[in-house]
Amino acid sequence: MITLDLTADPVALTAALVDVPSVSGEEARLAGALEAALREQAPHLEVARSGAAVLARTHLGRDRRVLLAGHLDTVPIADNLPSRRDGDRLYGCGTSDMKAGNAVIAHLATTLPAPRHDLTLVFYDCEEIEAARNGLGRIERELPEWLRADLAILGEPTNGAVEAGCQGTLRAEIRTTGRRAHSARSWLGHNAIHRAAPVLERLGRYEPRDVDIDGCVYREGLQAVRIAGGVAGNVVPDECVVTVNFRFAPDRDAAAAEAHVREVFDGFDPVVTDLAPGALPGLAAPAAREFLAATGASPSAKYGWTDVSRFAALGIPALNYGPGDPNLAHTREEHVDVARITEAAEVLRRFLA
Known part of the structure; x- marks a missing residue:
């Protein structure tokens, strides 16, 4: 049985997530470990399961709800597991796309029992393959109430930048x-x-x-x-x-x-x-403006398609923000700068705390 410590430093948690292989269609083992950890270590969260996706949320009665999402799956392993640390870099399949983002999200949700906004977490499956199998589509069909929010932030790799909307x-x-x-x-x-x-x-x-x-x-x-x-x-x-x-x-x-x-x-x-279809930036939404203020960054356009499009179709403003480097996604040498993980955790904590 895999045991994940969601209260651990997000860098260590990233390595732990990477060391559980989760190629598209094979996420169940990682999803099970994440579900068990959330149920044990985050009693303030309601936790649910949908296939190989794990969902959790608070019920604090806040004025706004922020949804934090990340896909659990990776592309096929390319002789790059288990993870390894080399100086300021953590190497391994999925480090950048996007287990570093998942680690930050899971850590914050566990260690912030009373955030300023209600939170929903969505860790989903099959993002890297054909859209018909994408776990968000299944959740939208079967558990649509879990996708209601005032802002969605996807932990897709952006190298610490805020990328708004998508093509x-x-x-x-x-x-x-x-x-x-x-x-x-x-x-x-x-x-x-x-x-x-x-x-x-x-x-x-x-x-x-x-x-x-x-x-x-x-x-x-x-x-x-x-x-x-x-x-x-x-x-x-x-x-x-x-x-x-x-x-x-x-x-x-x-x-x-x-x-x-x-x-x-x-x-x-x-x-x-x-x-x-793409997704409009949605930067006028109050929660989006708050998040931009917390980052201190100027948003840029997202070149490429991401699942922010699915949230935009539901009328939810959505942004891409994650510690990974998109240029390293899917490569044999995939890695993440550990300082980016720490920075992302600090930024999101500043926004949510």
Whole structure:
């Protein structure tokens, strides 16, 4: 049986969480240890379980509720367990993305029995894989009352910065067709790969927008991320598929993003295969302003999609704030600066105490 000490220094707690492997779909062991620790060490919290997710909350009658969330899962281990300390760095799978954030959240919730805001903790599963398996979606369907809050803070790695909102993401396939022929008699066919040239030309000419929302500048991007075509080395191909990825500012909703892609590729028929809206910064919310004051930092736009989008869809302002470095996420050399863990704990304690 794994025993976690949630009252321990958050750096030590990070190492303990990292040393329990929790690749996506295999979080149950870590979730069980975390649930047991919360029930034993934080009697002021109501604790619940949903699959491999662990939830806890206070009932103090405060005017506002702050939700602190983090995913328990990691990408597959890359010979980087168990954790190891090297000077000011803690190495190991999940250190940065995002067990350091989880450690800070769990430690504060346990050691702050009477915070100034009511707290909800959500440690969820399957964030690193397909959205259909994301534990937040299951919680929203089965335990929606647990996701009600005035502000949500995700412990995603931000290197100690406050990243507001997030970009939306759209993937689409653009298919061109032709006629097969022997490449020695190519004039008898029509090359589908060649017919994809206008798609690439439009991408090459594309000028992305920079969008300033509440002082956060979101930069859009439209890129080809895959080209598939060809049958054999002596056959004129009769089909080619160009996959494009559009990262869009949160002032566009999903419908507007799809309409923009269709406009760019007018004359073709893009087939959308994945679409997730972004999240507006939500910095005007009183609890968000309080948190920014506690950090003393200026917020910046989140480049990339995170689960703040799910909270924004529920009408909850949401921010990304965590001690990990996003540039180290998913790497073999993944690590976290221990000073960032201590700093994050101090900032959140200042906000909540």
